[in-house]
Amino acid sequence: MSTAAELRAALADGLAEHGTPTDPAWRDAVRSVPRELFTRAYFTRVGDSFPAGYRPMREGEPGWLEGIYTDQTLVTQLDGRVRPDDVAGGTVTGSPSSSSTLPSLVLRMWQQLGAHAGHKVLEVGTGTGYSTALGAHRLGDTRLTSVEYDPAVGEAAAAAIRAAGYAPRLIIGDGLRGDPDGGPYDRVIATCSVRYIPLPWLHQVRPGGRILVTLSGWSYANALALLHVTGPGEATGRFLPGHTSFMIARPHDRPPRPHLALLPGEERPSRIDPAKLDDWTGGWVAQLAAPSAERLGGGDRQILWDVSTGSQARTAPHPDGGWTVVQRGPVRLWDRVERAVQLWQAAGEPHQERFGLTVSAAGQRVWLGDDDGPGWDLPI
Ligand SMILES: C[S@@+](CC[C@H](N)C(=O)[O-])C[C@H]1O[C@@H](n2cnc3c(N)ncnc32)[C@H](O)[C@@H]1O
Structure with a gap:
């Protein structure tokens, strides 16, 4: 069995081999700082159920040290209060609220x-x-x-x-x-x-x-x-x-919303494929366009729920091909998302590295391409 120092050295070397930029001075930091002092107990994910299930992993348990020296995030608190030592055994569910980043x-x-x-x-x-x-x-x-x-x-x-x-x-x-x-x-x-x-x-x-x-x-x-x-x-x-x-x-977390209730609204064809919101950048562009909406669902059945106005949008496949969207409430969420996604598509669906952000007394604006390009104001 390897010692902590051996595992630490292997982690530092492995990071270099797997493409993490490695200024030798930072690599030396990884070799020197014992991560186990910071993660005496952590949660490990159980299965891929929703809501996510976690099991506590404590010092000395089989796999504890190896988990620490794997390049992974270790969750150390759930829901802003539950720490691994609060859990007697078995599995708990919750949302990660603190961790040691990979x-x-x-x-x-x-x-x-x-x-x-x-x-x-x-x-x-x-x-x-x-x-x-x-x-x-x-x-x-x-x-x-x-x-x-x-x-x-x-x-x-x-x-x-x-x-x-x-x-x-x-x-x-x-x-x-x-x-x-x-x-x-x-x-x-x-x-x-x-x-x-x-x-x-x-x-x-x-x-x-x-x-x-x-x-x-x-x-x-x-x-x-x-x-x-x-x-x-x-x-x-x-x-x-x-x-x-x-x-x-x-x-900055969203306020609690009531239990999800899908309500009737105005229906029309969607001009974009709703599954574009599952794309890493497509979903981010949609979030820029509708910043107070929470996104639920996925694929061609997206649900947007604006927590500040109660506005909703939900998409579905149409039996004859294409997709429909139903919108209700004062903010036409899908209209905004559609316009933003179409702009992004017209630019060739680039990754976020083609976007920038400018902050001034006038506000905070994310732009595509150059700072005088199309953009979205952040919800300050
Ligand atoms: C991903 S963890 C940090 C990982 C940490 N840097 C490490 O390597 O162990 C994010 C942390 O940010 C903290 N946090 C959240 N909101 C914060 C705020 N407004 N000010 C300071 N810390 C905050 C959380 O409580 C949580 O502990």
Whole structure:
């Protein structure tokens, strides 16, 4: 059986072999930080049922250490409260609300951030503290501050980071407010996603600084953006290649909706194939067009439900070919989604890396192609 140090070295080497960009200094961080200190207990997914089922995996159980040194995300909290040690045995269901992100993604993001020695960095979403410890190893304790929203998660992370021998500045609070007392920063990196860029970040990062954050929403579509701060309250940048997704920042999560009830409405043929919304970028474009809608269903039976107005849209295949859509409520959700998807299709259905985001006093706008191209305003 391999020791933790051997597994850690194999993980660091494996990341390099599988294409994760590998600045030797970051690889050294992976070799040095014991992930097991941050994931003494985690959840493993059971089957592919919905809602998702999880079983606790505790220190010393067969497969515990091997799971930690596999390049995978380890869920450590469900529904904002249930931790593995709260579960006596068997399977629980829930939505992941905290985790240790897969090491290859953590490493890739630290490198995409372009943080160098001497930079002052704010991390939003401490989680288990593993990514924080990697950052502290590479950048130094005094250059790094990390914010965690959930007090129980933040306290456990603080203990683990201490046990690993690091001492960055740790804050328990809402990272969407940034760190009003600690700026200015050179970099902000978020390991939770947002519906729009929090304005405090744009004032706490100095001009010339960068913000790396995943833009998500209530239809669960994600894209990773690298923004360059151009002035106080202003930034612009592009979305990056790949398929990065993160749990949404808790204050940006959608409000609870009533039990799903499909109601009658106006029916017409759909001008697009509803299954386009299952595409990684197609679903994200639809989310830009209808940002307060939750997407349910899939394939040619999509359901959009706008949680702020109660508006609905649902599609179905037509027996003679093509598809129909039924819409009701003050927001014609499918009209908006259709227009956005057609624009995207006319551009050749590109990945998000052909899109960018500009933030200014006038608002926050995602655009396709160039910053004067077609675009969508984010729901600030
Ligand atoms: C994917 S986990 C972070 C993973 C972590 N960086 C690691 O490697 O272990 C996302 C974390 O963001 C936290 N979070 C959510 N909303 C937040 C907010 N507004 N401010 C700070 N943290 C937040 C969650 O509680 C959760 O712990």
